Amino acid sequence: MISLNSITRNLDLHAQGNWLPIVVSLVLFLYALFMPKKELSWRDLYITFGIIGYFAWISDSVLGKMLDLVDFGNPKITGIGEFLSYSLIPSSLAVIFLNYLKKTNKWILTILFIIISTLIEWGMRKVGYMKVHGWSFFISIPLYFVVFSFLLPIHRKIIKCRD
Template structure:
């Protein structure tokens, strides 16, 4: 039992924040009125974005060691939620409200939300960058929300 608790990394500084954010985003994503996407697109987007987030964790967090979430040697519940739920729920919510008339407003809004989540995780001590900068996050969030997610939506609508 002690090893299970240890591997969940529940004692990491600030682990409460990714747990809270992921629970709130997941509840909202599940119960929001579906406007721009249906359950099929929800399911596909959640899986694809979650998978790509884990690939980015493997490359940026493990291989390049640019950032740590919680304990550097343990993939705990906070890191799991940070890569599995938070990006996927944000993507689903974004695509649900995405349209031709609000694409720039939504892009800026979701960039700000993503930056606030990242800054929050840094400020509570859960995210520890080792060369990763907020100035790398800004263009990354812009590319994801302005280009990649709308392209993903076109592909899954076919």
């Protein structure tokens, strides 16, 4: 029989700093859903959420579980904060980025989203939710650069191609 105590424990609700990934995830997700669609259609949003969410979970599996470079909350369980961190934050940031991306603002937007991503990561470290074991900003920032300057624009070209 499942008890309320086991549900609470499995959701990792008492993890230090758990409130931050929950708040950031929900704010970004709601903004991504309700922002005026400029450069993305609902179809593009749907595809981007799925693809980026998939790669975020693969990253968690490799970096967090297999290589043990980072832990979110309790390292033995995937709580609600970690679930939302990987399910909503990267996908929402990608959708928002691509919605505003134009040839004329690519580099400004890239720098802005690198800063936003770094601040989210810094905040999760600061509140004690994200614990690193060999991971550093010297890895994160170049990774954010590659994602926002190259991978997401390529992703947009692929999803816009109707052939």
